[in-house]
Amino acid sequence: MNKYFLKMQADNSNFFYMMDFTEDGRLKNVFWADARSREAFKEFGDVVTFDTTYLVNKYSMPFAPFVGVNHHGQSILLGCGLISGEDTDTFRWLFESWLTCMSGVPPSAIITDQDKAMKKAIHIVFPKARHRWCLWHILKKMPEKFKGYREYKSIKFCLKNVVYDSLTKEEFEERWGRFIYHLKSHEWLLELYNERYYWVPAFVKDTFWAGMSTAQRSESINAFFDGYVHHQTTLKEFVEQYDKALAKNVVN
Known part of the structure; x- marks a missing residue:
C-alpha cells in the first residue's frame, strides 16, 4: 500500500497521503487525496459531508470519505480515509490529516451523523466550522x-x-x-x-449549506465504488480500485 502511494506521488506531486501506525508498526489509519480532490476543495470546500457508514473491508476498517458539491450540484470527493476505529482520537487524526492536506484551510460547515466522538473531534479540529447533523439519519x-x-x-x-x-x-x-x-x-x-x-432546519438556516441537508451525498459518492470494492477487498486492492473507480467517474 505504501509503495502504491509512493508511485502515485511520483506520478503527481500533488497526491497527498498520511499513514498512522501503532508502536509495534501495525497500520492504524490512512488518509489520501489526489490532485483533483485538492484542487476541487479550493473551489468547493465551503461545505463538506463526512460519513463512515458505507463499507468496511477485509480488515474491518471503515471507509471515511469527505464529500462536497460542485457548481453543477454534483457530488465530488475531497479526500478519504480508512480508519481502525470510530473514537475521538481516530477522528481527530483523520481531520487533522485532511486539514494538513488542504493547506490548513478548514471547511465553513460540515454535515455528519450523530456520532458523539465525531462531534468532539470536529469541535477540536474545526472549532469555527458550523456542524450540522444529517436529518435523514x-x-x-x-x-x-x-x-x-x-x-x-x-x-x-x-x-x-x-x-x-x-x-x-x-x-x-x-x-x-x-x-x-x-x-x-x-x-x-x-x-x-x-x-x-x-439538526432542526429553523436553527441551521442561517448558514450556507450548498443545497445539502443530509450526509446522503457521501452515500452517492459511495455508489461510485460499487462493483470495485467489497467486504473482502484488501487495503492495497482498495486504494488501487478506488483510483480506477474515481478515474472512470471523471471520464463519464
Whole structure:
C-alpha cells in the first residue's frame, strides 16, 4: 500500500497521503487525496459531508470519505480515509490529516451523523466550522425508537410536520411544545430537543449549506465504488480500485 502511494506521488506531486501506525508498526489509519480532490476543495470546500457508514473491508476498517458539491450540484470527493476505529482520537487524526492536506484551510460547515466522538473531534479540529447533523439519519431511527407505540404513524407524521414546517425558531419551540406534551418521558426526543441547534432546519438556516441537508451525498459518492470494492477487498486492492473507480467517474 505504501509503495502504491509512493508511485502515485511520483506520478503527481500533488497526491497527498498520511499513514498512522501503532508502536509495534501495525497500520492504524490512512488518509489520501489526489490532485483533483485538492484542487476541487479550493473551489468547493465551503461545505463538506463526512460519513463512515458505507463499507468496511477485509480488515474491518471503515471507509471515511469527505464529500462536497460542485457548481453543477454534483457530488465530488475531497479526500478519504480508512480508519481502525470510530473514537475521538481516530477522528481527530483523520481531520487533522485532511486539514494538513488542504493547506490548513478548514471547511465553513460540515454535515455528519450523530456520532458523539465525531462531534468532539470536529469541535477540536474545526472549532469555527458550523456542524450540522444529517436529518435523514435522525428520522431513519424513528421505527427503532418508537417500536411498540400504537401511535407510531401519528408520531412520525407530527414530528416531520414540526421539523419541516417550522420556519422560525420560535415557531419550532411552540410546535414542539404541543408535540412533546404526551411524550415528555421519551429520552431520545428529549436528547434531540437539547441538541436542536445541530439538526432542526429553523436553527441551521442561517448558514450556507450548498443545497445539502443530509450526509446522503457521501452515500452517492459511495455508489461510485460499487462493483470495485467489497467486504473482502484488501487495503492495497482498495486504494488501487478506488483510483480506477474515481478515474472512470471523471471520464463519464
